[in-house]
Amino acid sequence: MRREYTSCVSLRLRARRKRFETPGQSEGVARDTIDSTFDQIRSMKVRGAGRIARSAVSALKVYCESGKFDSTKGFYGGLFTAGEKLKQARPTAVSLPNAVNYVLASARRKQAAGGTLRGSVKAMQEVCDAFLTSSLRATRTIGEYGSKRIRDGDVVLTHCNSEAVTAVLTAAHEAGKRFEVIATETRPRFQGRITASVLAGRGLDVTLIPDTAVRVYMRKVDTVVVGADAIAANGAVINKIGTSQVALAAHETRARFYVAAETYKLSPTTMTGELVEIEQRSPLEVAPRAWLEANAAVKVQNPAFDVTPPEYVDLIITERGIFPPQGIILLMKDLYGVPWSD
Numbered sequence: 354m355r356r357e358y359t360s361c362v363s364l365r366l367r368a369r370r371k372r373f374e375t376p377g378q379s380e381g382v383a384r385d386t387i388d389s390t391f392d393q394i395r396s397m398k399v400r401g402a403g404r405i406a407r408s409a410v411s412a413l414k415v416y417c418e419s420g421k422f423d424s425t426k427g428f429y430g431g432l433f434t435a436g437e438k439l440k441q442a443r444p445t446a447v448s449l450p451n452a453v454n455y456v457l458a459s460a461r462r463k464q465a466a467g468g469t470l471r472g473s474v475k476a477m478q479e480v481c482d483a484f485l486t487s488s489l490r491a492t493r494t495i496g497e498y499g500s501k502r503i504r505d506g507d508v509v510l511t512h513c514n515s516e517a518v519t520a521v522l523t524a525a526h527e528a529g530k531r532f533e534v535i536a537t538e539t540r541p542r543f544q545g546r547i548t549a550s551v552l553a554g555r556g557l558d559v560t561l562i563p564d565t566a567v568r569v570y571m572r573k574v575d576t577v578v579v580g581a582d583a584i585a586a587n588g589a590v591i592n593k594i595g596t597s598q599v600a601l602a603a604h605e606t607r608a609r610f611y612v613a614a615e616t617y618k619l620s621p622t623t624m625t626g627e628l629v630e631i632e633q634r635s636p637l638e639v640a641p642r643a644w645l646e647a648n649a650a651v652k653v654q655n656p657a658f659d660v661t662p663p664e665y666v667d668l669i670i671t672e673r674g675i676f677p678p679q680g681i682i683l684l685m686k687d688l689y690g691v692p693w694s695d
């Protein structure tokens with residue numbers, strides 16, 4: 354479990370399958386960090402939309418700090434190449450391109466404005482730091498806002514492992530509310546065990562259940578709180594596979610269904626009708642190699658995420674306030690502008 358919290362910066366550098374080319378910069382730690390961060394995200398050693406975003410930006414910061422750059426052009430060129438590579442590590446969590454684009458958009462503006470190499474490097478380090486700080490602050494704020502929605506005596510169900518959700522539940526616990534948490538185990542990667550272990554470690558009352566038991570337990574659940582990898586312009590929520598089944602069961606029993614997500618999980622491209630790509634992962638996460646080989650005629654599908662339609666979502670808790678899913682488009686326009694206006 355400890356591995357789940359490993360910062361990309363401190364990761365042991367590993368053999369690399371794909372090499373990252375850094376124009377104008379010597380060999381070294383920057384390339385290793387970008388490549389190892391890419392691998393850590395892809396292999397889910399770093400996982401969860403928020404951590405993925407911070408991990409990528411931390412790697413860009415290491416790039417800024419580590420090199421002897423030949424020129425400003427070389428520095429920015431390497432940063433753009435690194436950012437573009439990192440964005441490819443996992444397809445669904447929009448936090449990743451949003452976080453990297455935040456850094457790269459700033460780099461484009463600063464490059465256009467001119468300036469010394471030293472000033473450029475320093476400025477980009479500060480941009481990375483600004484993202485990292487505001488990301489952590491956003492999660493804390495969501496915890497504070499979301500905790501007010503948890504009532505004494507509630508039974509709260511959550512699925513997968515989300516830092517935004519654990520922030521909500523921890524803040525409610527610290528505010529003295531007494532409630533019970535049910536955590537689904539979240540097959541095939543069992544992220545629910547992380548949630549259960551983290552919350553129990555903080556003194557919360559937690560029960561771990563198989564995913565297949567959700568409908569049985571939903572009868573006693575008052576509130577569901579889940580995280581998000583992406584939120585579409587229509588308020589649909591893309592989160593760990595199984596979330597939409599949890600939402601259906603909650604809808605049936607009239608349990609409230611809340612989503613806790615930082616605003617950098619809003620997907621701006623969905624404003625113009627783009628769909629969020631759902632990651633398909635290896636069959637080896639579903640069955641062991643020997644079984645797959647013995648049953649070669651069996652096709653295996655392993656989608657990592659699913660889409661919960663807005664009709665099944667009551668509220669989306671962000672650091673900018675709490676919104677019904679239908680209100681998300683207003684927040685998106687505010688943050689990203691109106692896409693068809695330029």
Ligand code: RUB
Nearest residue numbers: 400401402403515516517580581593
């Ligand atoms: C993790 C997952 C989480 C969201 C939100 O999926 O679906 O619910 O990423 O997490 P995976 P957070 O384990 O495949 O990355 O609130 O921590 O950003």
